[in-house]
Amino acid sequence: MYEALRWLDVPEAFRQPLVESMPDPDRTPELWLALQETCSVLRGDIGSLTSSQRWPDPPLSQRYFYFHAFLTVLPDIRRWHAEQGVSDQISQATLADLGTKVTQLGKQNWLARHFHGSLYRLGRLQFDRTPDGVLEVHIPGDGPLPPSACDESFAQAAAFFGGEYSRAVCHSWLLDEQLRDYLRPDSNIIRFQQRFTVIGDPVVADDDVIEFVFGEGATELPRETTLQRAIADHLAEGRHWHQRTGRLVIRS
Numbered sequence: 001m002y003e004a005l006r007w008l009d010v011p012e013a014f015r016q017p018l019v020e021s022m023p024d025p026d027r028t029p030e031l032w033l034a035l036q037e038t039c040s041v042l043r044g045d046i047g048s049l050t051s052s053q054r055w056p057d058p059p060l061s062q063r064y065f066y067f068h069a070f071l072t073v074l075p076d077i078r079r080w081h082a083e084q085g086v087s088d089q090i091s092q093a094t095l096a097d098l099g100t101k102v103t104q105l106g107k108q109n110w111l112a113r114h115f116h117g118s119l120y121r122l123g124r125l126q127f128d129r130t131p132d133g134v135l136e137v138h139i140p141g142d143g144p145l146p147p148s149a150c151d152e153s154f155a156q157a158a159a160f161f162g163g164e165y166s167r168a169v170c171h172s173w174l175l176d177e178q179l180r181d182y183l184r185p186d187s188n189i190i191r192f193q194q195r196f197t198v199i200g201d202p203v204v205a206d207d208d209v210i211e212f213v214f215g216e217g218a219t220e221l222p223r224e225t226t227l228q229r230a231i232a233d234h235l236a237e238g239r240h241w242h243q244r245t246g247r248l249v250i251r252s
């Protein structure tokens, strides 16, 4: 199991606690049974674009429950990726999102997308195949977002998904046009915005913005970067940040 945890980029400090808390038919029979049931649904969902998983309520779904479930079905999704011709490198880059989320609770429905095979990380960006034939673009928060890396990711997506998906959509606070009042026109966020045509109405997303800019559950809003100052000043004026939907063509 340690090898799988390394492959998933699980931070070292969490590896032993995860192994030691793995449900066991003798020590924790109720939890073990819940895990088997959950894994059987996860396995059944592989290859589907939606998830039918209903996660058990606490206390069965203790801190690492969903992590143990994804870990248990790791060989199944890796086998399926290989059958689909997904390279080991893409498989690892995709599934290692689990390792980055080990400190966060409540991410199981997000991670189910990776583990039923709809979402892939291709370079800097993630792409999720939706049932309506559009790719949803997601932006992992693990480094800057230079335009060249995005170009590379979209080119990879065009090749990876072939002609099957030509339209992409992004629902994000990063597409809020109000950011243009605060960030430089050549900042990565503004240049990312310029790829998309914004559609639909704005949706208030102050909590999302606070999570992505100051961290989950942040109560203090430090003003260390241009963006942090922008977010905090805007909110202090009683204004809101919005999630916007943008679309683009990735292949014509």
Ligand SMILES: CC(C)(COP(=O)(O)OP(=O)(O)OC[C@H]1O[C@@H](n2cnc3c(N)ncnc32)[C@H](O)[C@@H]1OP(=O)(O)O)[C@@H](O)C(=O)NCCC(=O)NCCS
Pocket (backbone or CB within 6 Å): 138, 139, 140, 141, 142, 143, 144, 145, 146, 171, 172, 173, 174, 183, 187, 188, 189, 190, 212, 213, 214, 224, 225, 226, 227, 228
């Ligand atoms: C998207 C992201 C990678 C862009 O970062 P970036 O490439 O540095 O973006 P920019 O070049 O436009 O940054 C402009 C300024 O904002 C700051 N900034 C950008 N994103 C920041 C963040 N999440 N937190 C704090 N400051 C941030 C930069 O440091 C820079 O400030 P500076 O000029 O004072 O140094 C980054 O915001 C991020 O990691 N976000 C979390 C993931 C996310 O929001 N995903 C979308 C979910 S819907």
